[in-house]
Amino acid sequence: MQLYNKLSAIERAELLEQAGEDRLTLSFYQYAKIGNPELFRNHLFIAWNDMEVLGRIYVAHEGINAQLSVPAKRFEEFKNFLDGIYFLEGCRLNIAVEQDLKSFLKLKVKVRHKIVADGLNDETFDVTNKGVHVDAQTFNELLEDPNAVVVDMRNHYESEIGHFKGAVTPDVDTFRDSLDIIEEDLKDNKEDKKLVMYCTGGIRCEKASAYYKHKGFQQVYQLEGGIIEYTRQVKAQELENKFLGKNFVFDHRRGERISEDIISNCHQCGKPCDTHVNCANEACHLLFIQCEECAAKMESCCSTDCQEVIQLPYEEQKRLRSGQHNSNKIFKKGRSEKLKFKK
Structure with a gap:
């Protein structure tokens, strides 16, 4: 019985490209008392893996928080599955504003202490x-x-x-x-x-x-x-849209265009830009805002130091990042001293 993802992101991307089928990116959450999160986690993975669902899902005693990519042709099957779980019946599904075939490339269902890290008792x-x-x-x-x-x-x-x-x-x-x-x-x-x-x-x-x-x-x-x-609702009811710019999302799209306003700047040259990227140096992987011109000039890196690293042989790069844990730096999201025009 398969309980964990076995394909790499590259392998999954190739399969999605070959299939060429429409997918729906969506999210939902629900606070509920879950007695055995591990058992519930396994139940979800088995069912969703069979439906070719991809995404990042957190399960805890307090409920579930999910961001997913579902094959369009299996959406009703997916919805019926949710409705079969008593505390998820009729749960609101937030369908993404912009769709992307590769918004998620793996199915990850994780048991956490909380579904949102709020630090509250x-x-x-x-x-x-x-x-x-x-x-x-x-x-x-x-x-x-x-x-x-x-x-x-x-x-x-x-x-x-x-x-x-x-x-x-x-x-x-x-x-x-x-x-x-x-x-x-x-x-x-x-x-x-x-x-x-x-x-x-x-x-x-x-x-x-x-x-x-x-x-x-x-x-x-x-x-x-x-x-x-x-x-x-703004689109459906033809209301005034009071949101400026992009809505940041936690998948490979990194953002959904809500209005045409660009309210941020490239962190390297300062020109108007709202495109988030990750540094091409895997030992860094910093998330920052980079325009197309700087991406070409810097080879998708956040600094000249990282640009030098990606020129090294792969095995040397792998050796340099061995034992490093960069998540805290990554999630500073543009506060790095390497970035001239950081917020």
Whole structure:
């Protein structure tokens, strides 16, 4: 019985190219009490591997958080499978604004302590006492409300390439960092101001809204379905789009175009650009913003040092990165001192 992915990203990409079939990129989450996350994880992997589903899924005692790529022809089968799980029946699926055949190249289902790394002790407050969910039209009205403070609950590298007009965009590396900063900044307005939050698909706001209500905020709102659902409703209802730029996504696309505005700059030359790339030096792999001209000049690297490394024989590169653990550097997302025009 296969319980783990056995194909490399390169092998999977080739198979997807050969198949040439349409796929749907989507995401969903659900807070629920899962008694045996490992058993549930295995159940999901077996079923989804058979359906040729790809993606990154986190399962924990508190629920599930999933970003997926599903063959279009098997979408109904996938949806019926979800509806057969009692706490996922009728679950909202956030369909990506822009589709890509290769948004995910592996199926990874992992058991985690939490489905979002929020750093909170859930035993200290009622996580079900959430804020008021609002649709796109109401959210647009709140953006214009002088008594409302609209806060982006995402990280700096996400809001750098796209955010709502007039929103507060905390300069943080992680979601957990933003929680205390926002509370401190708004501590004198817990009763008289409306705290309005948004994120990519809604999951970060679910926990944050309950946390802020616990901290004494009297009027707490959250954008239902996040930026993804907002975009869908704006198009369907022909509403004014108040989002500027791109919505950062955590797959190979790295971003969805929501408006034609380019609000960020290439981290190497400073020209308007909102294309995230990873440094071609695998020992670095830093995520940063790079324009086409700099990509050609720097051979898709973040620095001349990395550019020199990729000229070395592969075995030498492999030796240099042996034993290194770069994830903390990677997730600084453009704060590297190597980048002249970093935020």
